[in-house]
Amino acid sequence: MDPLVIIGTGLAGYSLAKELRKLDAERPLVLLSADDGRFYSKPLLSNALAKGKEADALATASAAEMAEQLQAEIRSHCPVQALHPAHREVELADGERLAYDRLVLALGADPIRIPFAGDGADEVLSVNDLADYARFRARLEGARKVMILGAGLIGCEFANDLCQAGYRVAVADLADQPLGRLLPPESGAALRDALAKARVEWHLGTGATRIDRAGDGYRATLANGETVEADRVLSAIGLRPRTTLARDAGLKVERGIVTDRLLRSSDPHIHALGDCLEVEGLVLPYVMPIMNGARALARTLTGTPTELVYPAMPVVVKTPAHPVVVSPPPMGSEGNWRTEVDAEGTAGFFESADGALLGFALTGSRVAEKQALTKRLPAVLAASGRADAA
Ligand SMILES: Cc1cc2nc3c(=O)[nH]c(=O)nc-3n(C[C@H](O)[C@H](O)[C@H](O)COP(=O)(O)OP(=O)(O)OC[C@H]3O[C@@H](n4cnc5c(N)ncnc54)[C@H](O)[C@@H]3O)c2cc1C
The missing domain is CATH 3.50.50.60 (FAD/NAD(P)-binding domain)
Incomplete structure (x- = not known):
């Protein structure tokens, strides 16, 4: 059997590999990465200077250690040049073609x-x-x-x-x-x-x-x-999903690589996950969407089609001078901000005309309210209720 191939060893690629191994210890698994394949937590990059951390100290495992842990082949410094969906092959820099059974694009995003x-x-x-x-x-x-x-x-x-x-x-x-x-x-x-x-x-x-x-x-x-x-x-102007490989291969691309709720691209053998993904118009380059996506996709790829669902996923902004937690309202929501301000912080509530809480923004001492408010929020991507979605 040709392997399951994941392109990318960021949080998306490695989280998916970990979730897959919980469900299937045997399946041949190959990860390809343009970088050195070390495992690190990207969010730490923007609060490591004050802690005096060097890049090497942020990497917690080498590619070889990850390969051992995941029982996978990991090829680092191996940028994929092209996808050939009709042949179910990816083309590597030296022209080698690698066949896949299923392919997952976990390519991340480029700084604008x-x-x-x-x-x-x-x-x-x-x-x-x-x-x-x-x-x-x-x-x-x-x-x-x-x-x-x-x-x-x-x-x-x-x-x-x-x-x-x-x-x-x-x-x-x-x-x-x-x-x-x-x-x-x-x-x-x-x-x-x-x-x-x-x-x-x-x-x-x-x-x-x-x-x-x-x-x-x-x-x-x-x-x-x-x-x-x-x-x-x-x-630090923003990020743009890496879509060139997918677009050149004829896959559907809008802001990101477009998938359905099974994280399946316009080619049924190719999936996408992480910062390169667009699902139902949502491009969410954060950790929580990746973790939710990795769990659902691992199940789908091991024979249990599982629809992607996003609960409310507040984002913590690492600004210790004035901590911030935000859970923006779902795209296209109608409503208004109502904001409470005191000397220690602020609490913004995005509410619909009938008073339902759709999103929040907490700063300073008010970040303590995160958990209680999160429970009151609607899902970012609720279960579709469609039998054909999963
Ligand atoms: C400074 C910073 C701070 C952040 N802080 C937070 C935070 O506090 N909370 C939060 O939720 N989110 C945060 N984020 C966002 C979060 O870190 C990202 O959403 C997440 O790490 C993205 O993971 P990824 O695997 O999709 O992409 P990446 O980690 O970028 O991985 C992409 C992988 O694809 C590989 N690749 C790309 N093209 C090719 C190719 N052609 N061939 C082979 N391999 C290829 C790359 O080498 C890489 O291994 C932060 C992001 C940054 C930059």
């Missing part, structure tokens, strides 16, 4: 790169994996000030971590507040003020247009005409 003007634009850093983090740490050697482009989840976490590690930090974002897509204005303001107290210099409502070299560092020119000098520039 904005084509800035200026001679420093190509040197803007981003951190999306262990190798990026190692490079970032090396580039921080001797630096005192870091400019961060983007005040989303990753930008805010790095801003907090860099401040805590003793760097000066400037952050620019087109939105008027940090976490603009996740928080109501009052909560955004509380996070902004707490990070300002931790000495973050904000440039909100404006974005960088050019990055020029200036001495040993850089000068960022913002759309409002201001300039910011910094030793390093880190981009």
Whole structure:
């Protein structure tokens, strides 16, 4: 029997492999990875500086140890060049073709790169994996000030971590507040003020247009005409699902690789999971959706078709200067934010016209309410009730 092949050894690829092995110890399993195949927890990348952690300390197992643990063949530094669904084969860099019985695309997402003007634009850093983090740490050697482009989840976490590690930090974002897509204005303001107290210099409502070299560092020119000098520039603008392999192979792709509720792509022998996935219009690049998806897909791949269901999955933003937990309302929900503010924190409740709680945003001391509120939320992706879905 040809093996089950998983492309990707991030959280999605490895979580699926672990779930599969709980259900089937024998099935031939191959994992292919463009990186070195070490196991690490990606969320730790944005709070490791203050703890003084090197990249190597964040990796908890080598590819060889994972292969032993999973009873799988793991080929690291093995970027897949093309998929050949008609032959059920993947093509590797050296032209070798590997046959599969089922294929899972767990390819992750790429940081969005904005084509800035200026001679420093190509040197803007981003951190999306262990190798990026190692490079970032090396580039921080001797630096005192870091400019961060983007005040989303990753930008805010790095801003907090860099401040805590003793760097000066400037952050620019087109939105008027940090976490603009996740928080109501009052909560955004509380996070902004707490990070300002931790000495973050904000440039909100404006974005960088050019990055020029200036001495040993850089000068960022913002759309409002201001300039910011910094030793390093880190981009945290957002992520884009890796879809090229799937698109080139003729699979259905929109924002991500489109699957049904069985995580099956437009080719019935190919599945997708993790940051590259789009299901029912949802692209959710977080840990909890991956864990839910991995459990369901492992069952489906071992003979028990299991529909993907997402419960409410609050995301913890690692900003110790002012902790944040958010559970955004399901896509397209109609309603309004009602926000309570006190000296210690804020609690935003996204409610429908009839008062039902659809989402929440908690900051500061109010994060303690996470569990109680989560119980009141609707599922992000409820059981479809369709017999043919599973
Ligand atoms: C700094 C940071 C902090 C985060 N913090 C949180 C958090 O606090 N909470 C939370 O829920 N989420 C957080 N996230 C998001 C979460 O970490 C991701 O959703 C998750 O790790 C993605 O896992 P993945 O396996 O889908 O992708 P990845 O980990 O990116 O893995 C993709 C894999 O595919 C491989 N690959 C890609 N293309 C090819 C190819 N052509 N051939 C072979 N292999 C290929 C790569 O080498 C890699 O092994 C954070 C993300 C970042 C970047």
